[in-house]
Amino acid sequence: MRLNSKGQVTIPAELRARLNLHEGDEVDVIEEGGALRIVRVDDAETRGRRLVRHMRGRGAAREVEGMSTDQLMELLRGE
Template structure:
């Protein structure tokens, strides 16, 4: 790995997958003796929490569960 001109590094995809790291996750770099460690911030929101925060309040109108299921199944257009 190389550090770019902005001091950034890219965590390889296999390590991101292994440690369940996603775009937007917050991490910290901690000095431990003569070693730097990258750790997930304990107070950071999960990917799902960030999505819910982003989407909250964006819905328009209300639908019942039955209406949503009908729409998802395509029942409105006579499909099975």
């Protein structure tokens, strides 16, 4: 691993997958005994919450408001 000119490092994909780290996750760097530890921020917004926040208000809720279940199923199935 190399430190780039901006002081950044890339966490290898295998480690990110194993530790369930995703783009946008918040982490802290802590110095302990002359070593650095990267730890997930405990109270940070989760990936799912970020996705919901991003998607909120983007749907076509107004178009389906007041539709019956049968009408919604027809719309979803493309019938």
